[in-house]
Amino acid sequence: xxxxxxxxxxxxxxxxxxxxxxxxxxxxxxxxxxxxxxxxxxxxxxxxxxxxxxxxxxxxxxxxxxxxxxxxxxxxxxxxxxxxxxxxxxxxxxxxxxxxxxxxxxx
Amino acid sequence: xxxxxxxxxxxxxxxxxxxxxxxxxxxxxxxxxxxxxxxxxxxxxxxxxxxxxxxxxxxxxxxxxxxxxxxxxxxxxxxxxxxxxxxxxxxxxxxxxxxxxxxxxxxxxxxxxxxx
Numbered sequence: 665x666x667x668x669x670x671x672x673x674x675x676x677x678x679x680x681x682x683x684x685x686x687x688x689x690x691x692x693x694x695x696x697x698x699x700x701x702x703x704x705x706x707x708x709x710x711x712x713x714x715x716x717x718x719x720x721x722x723x724x725x726x727x728x729x730x731x732x733x734x735x736x737x738x739x740x741x742x743x744x745x746x747x748x749x750x751x752x753x754x755x756x757x758x759x760x761x762x763x764x765x766x767x768x769x770x771x
Numbered sequence: 772x773x774x775x776x777x778x779x780x781x782x783x784x785x786x787x788x789x790x791x792x793x794x795x796x797x798x799x800x801x802x803x804x805x806x807x808x809x810x811x812x813x814x815x816x817x818x819x820x821x822x823x824x825x826x827x828x829x830x831x832x833x834x835x836x837x838x839x840x841x842x843x844x845x846x847x848x849x850x851x852x853x854x855x856x857x858x859x860x861x862x863x864x865x866x867x868x869x870x871x872x873x874x875x876x877x878x879x880x881x882x883x884x885x886x887x
Binding site: 665696698700702706707708709710713719751753755758759760761762763764765 | 806808815816817818821830831832833866871872873874875876877878879880
């Protein structure tokens with residue numbers, strides 16, 4: 665099973681700041697990597713797939729990069745509605761696996 | 772609008788069974804794989820099971836293999852998850868999601884609580 669490791673576990677930031685979240689795979693997943701946002705009491709929402717393609721309706725301030733084992737989700741200027749938990753997920757192999765999440769909280 | 776809506780969650784005793792359902796709308800259901808993903812209280816996301824559009828291929832996490840069965844009825848646009856031999860470790864919100872590579876969209880989830 666491919667283990668996905670996200671860092672940091674928690675990130676304290678101020679609105680307007682640039683945020684970078686990391687995700688590492690235990691073996692190559694090529695570009696078969698997705699990012700999700702989850703707010704309290706809500707279902708996850710797809711942000712990015714194919715490591716760098718924004719899902720429908722996702723603002724341009726969200727961008728993804730990387731391939732192989734190292735991936736990054738960047739939020740260019742954090743808005744109040746972006747405070748949430750972010751998960752990466754690989755779909756190169758079965759079973760599909762998620763990272764443990766990074767919580768982005770208000771500083 | 773593409774939507775999926777879960778139902779069937781509830782409280783069940785350890786060793787018991789429960790069947791979850793997911794009603795899909797807004798897309799050609801038979802043309803898409805579907806998945807179940809769960810989230811234990813206060814924890815992260817765990818993929819549980821997936822099924823191809825035709826229903827001919829199924830996939831399971833090791834943690835549920837042999838106990839859970841995924842199925843679909845393309846005539847009714849419905850996905851199901853039969854869960855047997857439930858234990859406390861299966862307590863979670865269960866989400867239905869379109870796709871089996873990345874998942875989009877997700878339903879609102881249905882809570883399964885297994886009491887010991």
